[in-house]
Amino acid sequence: MNEIKSIFPNSQANDQKIAGIYEDIDNYLVNLIKNDALSPKPLLICGGGTSSRCASKDHWTLDLRKNFQEIQFDKTKNEVLIEAGVNMHTLTKTISEFNRSFPIGISGFTGIGYILTGGISPLSRKYGLAIDHVEEISGFWGNGEKFTLHKPDSCSNKEDHLKWKALCGAAPFLAIITKIRLKTHKQNAIYAWETSISPMQLATTIEMAEEWPDSSSMYWFWGNKIKSYGLIELETKKDYDDFSYIIDKIPKSNDFCSYKISNINQLKEVTIPIKNNKLFKKQHSEVLGLLGPDMNANASKIIKEIEKLINNRPSENSYISAQQLGGETKNKDNDSSSFVHRDSSWKPWITGAWNEGDIKGREENLNWMRETWEELEDYFPGVHLAQMHPHLTWHKKEIKAAFKTWLPELKRLKSNYDPKGILPPL
Ligand SMILES: Cc1cc2nc3c(=O)[nH]c(=O)nc-3n(C[C@H](O)[C@H](O)[C@H](O)COP(=O)(O)OP(=O)(O)OC[C@H]3O[C@@H](n4cnc5c(N)ncnc54)[C@H](O)[C@@H]3O)c2cc1C
Structure with a gap:
């Protein structure tokens, strides 16, 4: 056990007055777990520390970043x-x-x-x-x-x-x-591109992207304006032809740019079109990820609804984004993993942000996130639990939407392998 000195990249996690940090899974910690002597529960785990749930007020965090680097x-x-x-x-x-x-x-x-x-x-x-x-x-x-x-x-x-x-x-x-x-x-080279677009251009790009080959995909961020991003991996001659075709057809504006990289880790950092757009800036936020099928001809209708939701957001630092799935993600059956929404083509996610200590701002943003979820869930009925929220009222709903009919079996496994609730609740 170490003194509280670690800095978590997620600023909300970082601002919590936590009980303390473990940096190793030694006999002492294992015995605490086995004897159900950890208090309070659950123990929180920090892998990369980018989510709001790697640390929480009064809780212990097991931070793996220092000693698990092999x-x-x-x-x-x-x-x-x-x-x-x-x-x-x-x-x-x-x-x-x-x-x-x-x-x-x-x-x-x-x-x-x-x-x-x-x-x-x-x-x-x-x-x-x-x-x-x-x-x-x-x-x-x-x-x-x-x-x-x-x-x-x-x-x-x-x-x-x-x-x-x-x-x-x-x-x-x-x-x-x-x-x-x-x-x-x-490893193959990648062409990536980005451009600002209007809501109607976004709907058009979405419809186009749903027809793109599997080597390409798009993602977009909508705050004060819309920034659209795409990439294609270049393995065959056809990929180069597809790249030229896509770039020729997609709507773009004057700030359009494309660039070639040799590895996905060289993708330029996204500039989220919000007021305070530096990654991990001093803002608190929650993120809720949804999952749903192709938008097809519904794209413009859905985009119009999202435009209303964006116009109603309580903070200029809150936004809605989405990334594209499909292709190979649909080729695995639902029994291969707990990611049971294999039919999904889009993951829209809703980010609500407020200043540290702004209780009213937090409340307003969480309400906006909940309402936005309700508006969009007919189109995107699944949840991607990339961020979990056991501390929020919607946790039961997000768990159900994430695991659907697999949930009862998952709960049975939890009762065998985490019977004392050392880890976050299902
Ligand atoms: C800038 C940014 C970009 C992102 N882009 C994408 C994206 O393109 N696609 C996508 O799918 N997601 C994306 N995400 C979401 C991200 O993948 C999830 O929030 C993920 O859970 C973060 O993992 P972490 O280890 O960094 O964070 P942490 O906060 O350390 O962990 C997140 C959760 O995972 C659990 N966990 C971590 N390590 C362990 C462990 N060793 N054992 C058991 N549980 C563990 C923790 O309990 C915690 O609840 C992005 C997030 C950020 C901040």
């Missing part, structure tokens, strides 16, 4: 073993030395929580979710028992299949993950 690349299998404190930038930078890549998200700042909660990459339409790359998982169940699980095959028993499915997407509720082994891909 990375081993296996050249014969093209697999990489990472400990749980490695962030996505370090992962991709290390394996790029072997000409390999991994589908990280829009930012390399995120830690292993990105993978454990599903992991939607701009390259997911080609390669699948981050969670689809996991081959082996090690850690401690919430009951304190140590484990290593390999990806199940036809010889594995039913319980091993269920445990695997639970850990791939719902691990934060069941276990402390210490390391994972991942498949990697050959």
Whole structure:
């Protein structure tokens, strides 16, 4: 146990007066867990520390960033073993030395929580979710028992299949993950582009993107204006032709720019079109991720609704964004992981932000997020639990929407592997 000195990248987490920090899973901590002597519960886990729930008032945080930094690349299998404190930038930078890549998200700042909660990459339409790359998982169940699980095959028993499915997407509720082994891909160059667009141009781009090849995808941010981003991985001659075609057709404005990079970790940092647009600036925020199918001909109707919601946002630092899935993310069946919304094509997410200590601003923004969710849930009925909110009134609803019919089995597993609720509640 160490004194409280660690700085979490998420400013809301960072501003909490927490009980303290553990930086190792030693016998002392394991005994506290096994004897149910941790107080208060749950124990919070910090992988990359980018979400608001890696630290909370009066709670203990297990911060893995310092002592879980090992990375081993296996050249014969093209697999990489990472400990749980490695962030996505370090992962991709290390394996790029072997000409390999991994589908990280829009930012390399995120830690292993990105993978454990599903992991939607701009390259997911080609390669699948981050969670689809996991081959082996090690850690401690919430009951304190140590484990290593390999990806199940036809010889594995039913319980091993269920445990695997639970850990791939719902691990934060069941276990402390210490390391994972991942498949990697050959590194290919990428063309990326960005442009400001109007609401109607956004609807047009969305309809176009739904027809794009799986090597490409788009994401967008809507605050004071709309910034649209896209990329395509360049592996074949057709990818170059597709790039020219897409760039020719998409709506763009004077600030349009495109650039070529050799690895996804070189993507330019997103400039969110809000008042205070520096990543991890001194603002508190919550993020709620939804999931839904293609928008098709509904795109302009949905965009008009989002425009009304944006116009009603209580703070200039709150915004709505979305990233595209589909392609390979749809090719896995619902039994392969706890990411059960395999039919999804879009993940819109709602960010409500307020100044530290502004209780009214917090309330207004959380209400706006809830109302926005209600307005959009007919189109986007699923939830992506990349950020969990056990401290908010909508936690039960988000859990149900995230896991649907898989939830009862997940709860049964929790009652076996985290019976005392050492980890966040389901
Ligand atoms: C700038 C930015 C860009 C993002 N882009 C994307 C994107 O493109 N695609 C996408 O899918 N998501 C994206 N996200 C969301 C992000 O992936 C999730 O919020 C993720 O949970 C963050 O993980 P972390 O380890 O960085 O954060 P943390 O706050 O440390 O952890 C997040 C959660 O994961 C749990 N957790 C972390 N480590 C462990 C562990 N070892 N064992 C058990 N539980 C653990 C924690 O309990 C916590 O609730 C983005 C977030 C940010 C801030």
